[in-house]
Amino acid sequence: MRRFGRTVGRVVGTTFGTAVGTTARAVPGVMIGLITAGLAVGVGELVAVWSGPQTAPAIAVGSAAIDLTPTPLKEYAIRNFGTDDKPVLLTGIYLTLAAIAVAAGILAVRRPMVGVGLVAVFGAVGAWAALSRPTARGGDLWPSILGAVVAGAAMVLLVRSYQASQSPEESASRLPPWAQDRRGFLTLAAGAAGTAAVSGLVGRTVVDKRYNVALKRSRVRIPAPATRAAAIPPAVHPNVAGLSSFITPNSDFYRVDTALVLPQVDPDAWTLRIRGMVDRPLELSFAELLNRPLVEHDQTLSCVSNEVGGPYVGTARWIGASLADLLREAGVQRGADQLVGRSIDGMTIGTPVESVLDGRTGLLAVAMNGEPLPIAHGFPCRMLVPGFFGYVSATKWLVDLELTTFADYDSYWVRRGYSKIAPVKTASRIDVPKPFAKVPAGSVTVAGVAWATHRGIDAVEVRADGGPWQLARLAAADTPDTWRQWTHELNLAPGLHKLEVRATDATGAVQPEQRVDTVPNGATGWHSVVITAA
Template identity: 45%
Template sequence: MRPRLLAAASGVVAALAFLAAAELAALFLGGAGSPLVAVGGAVIDLAPAGAKDLMVSLFGTGDKVALFVLMGVLMVAISAGAGILERRRPPFGAMVFALGGALSLIAVTTRSGSGMWDGLPSVLGVGAAIGVLRPLVTRLRRWETVAQTPTRTDAARPERRSFIVWTVTAGALALVVGTGSRLGSAAMQRTAAIRRSVRLPAPATAAPAVPAGASLDVPGLTPYVTPNADFYRIDTALRVPSIDPADWSLRIHGAVENEVTLTWDELMALPLEEHMATMSCVSNEVGGDLIGNALWLGYPIRELLARAKPTGDADMVLSRSIDGFTAGTPLDVLQDTGTQAMLAVGMNGQPLPAEHGFPVRMVVPGLFGYVSATKWVTEMEVTRFADAQGYWTPRGWSERGPVKLESRIDTPANGTSVTVGDRVAIAGVAWQPHTGVKAVQVKVGGAEWQDAELAASVSADTWRQWVYRWTATSGDHEVRVRAVSTDGQVQTSVQRPPAPNGATGWDTITISAR
């Protein structure tokens, strides 16, 4: 077989490696960074109107398929040429892939709504392509050199075998990984398009308006309502599940008189309710940011349980996600008329983002997410804590997870230096969802605890902003904060790690005044 043809094959395999690595990375990052889709979109956007009309007239509704076929042909031709160039004048063949990666990076990062990590798949793809191309061409050259040496004819066979094995293995692996990743990314993109088409119904019961005094005008202070893009995400899903609402259903079974199955259309036809609630992760350290406050739209879980009619001594609902995650939630909490536990479909006026559980998730104020906030929920089994466990319980976490009374300093940052006499706004948030916060106190150095100004809130289920305005005095000052709940509980100073049921202690920073 001619060396030029083998070098061309090396370039094509390197291109497959580029696509495989890039599509796999894009899959884990949510699909938005796919170079294939981004470059295709850029071609469509930049093509003159005449070219678009020609494609439609030739291929009709198959114009996009035809575009991808054309892109594939061009990629094969260019990558084959890069392989030949790498054999003759290294590292120019590798530079062709670097240039192609740069163009795909531009296409990805200039797309509307692109994020800071969306360019990473293109970068990883270039690394994979070069990492495959150069070793393959090096083996090909060794084979050529040995084959051209009359006294070493037999030595050419191992070199040939090495080149063929590496080329076939790399090509097959790239095809499998790339095809699987592309199918996964395509499914995610279809789900994203479906999500964009969802129109949430107006709530039958709207949440109270956010009071004007809920947001303090302090730079650096966390906003009262957390934007969807900034809301923390902690779950066990390596890849965000892609669920078409038309295929979604919820099954309530177990220790019940009536098994209940609820479809998406049935859920959307129910009188949905809005509720503002703060949610936090049990892994949140003291002063951490694994917490957020949002406006949720959904249907009360207690109403669905009333249909099912739990029986016997059931005391737990084991909810299950489509990806297999489970959470054990106390039955009495879900049945409590004062706890706004819901099957949520909306978040801050939009359908749930995919990474936050689209199309349906659980929201239970007052409980850590690991025992209540099942995303992509498809099943609820009424059972007992004695008979079943959620995902995290056998891994050392407690079976019930009430949120602790906590407070956090957002501003100034730890280690901040100020000038003596400055008026310093020490501010942050405090929370104990479902119980509520009635006071926040700040202690600077050895001084007495001082009451901070406390902002308003929609309900006890949300955090509250606070600020204490301190006139800086000379020296290094340790600043602590603690909260007091509406039932009179004072936040403990005892430092405990998140495991097994949530961190405790006072958030503390140091401020230097000179």
């Protein structure tokens, strides 16, 4: 019995000692991995000062990830994270990098070249991602390559220092004496970590300062438009608390795009090319664009990713040059049926040429709600064509217009399963009361918005609990290109109630009941809210 006890004790002791030893080896490996990953990112940020913010390793990988993400997953991200989808993506990239770095560091303690190999893979992926962008240049790969080289060298140095601190007789000849003990290893680790932090901070700070065009934007003066929009009737907005403002403030206007970092376009260097199937290719500077007769126009813009009752819709007063006039100056050739707008970051959007030339107010917009376009909304120039979802009509950071055909070219979102042509669908939304609100029983004010851009809204109906539809009171109309607000009074008994809304556009088309997903050309269905009257 005593012998059995001693045997068990030895087994337990050996197991415990092995676990402690394994943990002891893992901690330095984790440290080495995270520090070298920080160096790769930090040095990459620093090198991006010369090659541009979009070439920094995490940004390059994130942008490539956006392009490679299947459409259903993109829609899921927009639906669940909204305008926070990009920070969520970047957070995921950094966490993935950290996990790979930890594995690389732990492996490197035993087999340094395996860890360095993982660092090299990270660098190669970053370089590939940077070069995969439509606007890539050869120098875009350097942030990822140089970051990986510095990280790999640091990993070798740190691993050797750690090994020397554990077995000085094996590694003494490889390092200076001060780096061969525990204190030397920690000094090296602290120095590398500091270098990673400083390089990343300096790189990001300089990049933000060097490429930020906010100051130049603040100096832009938009000339008075030659064609002014009519004054918005005061009665367009019922006085109901919680109802969306008729004109959406720039700070509240939705933003849905694929740009992981906002393109910073210098208006002094900006040019717009009009080319392809035209008789006379044109090129305009920003000053020349501002010198053209400008048009002021109110338009509601909506995103194809907007679900029934969703927030990705807003109305603004825009100022810009006539898109149709420019195309006529260029001379559209017979057979050209698609106008492809290209953003400075490579995004492409295809618009039917006939809809640009049919009399609607299509603009090369330079101002939004009385100020130069916000950077997030396309400064210095974006395209707008009423009647279509943004993905086929509203190129931001516009630098190129190409006349071509739908048969010859598929734009970015079309290649990902969306329709080539997508008119805005007749839609309506209940803003008041909010979902799951508790309201006093009796007379309850219901209010909201309805839109059918370029067709206009003729009627809105509301009902409670599946009862008969009742006509809502429409607010005054601005133009057919803007949404229309509405109100209605319902008499509700105490209890749970389901409120629904539907709209009828100026062509007589009634908003359909059937729920349809946002892909391939926009959602349909009646918006509803459930509330409690007490």
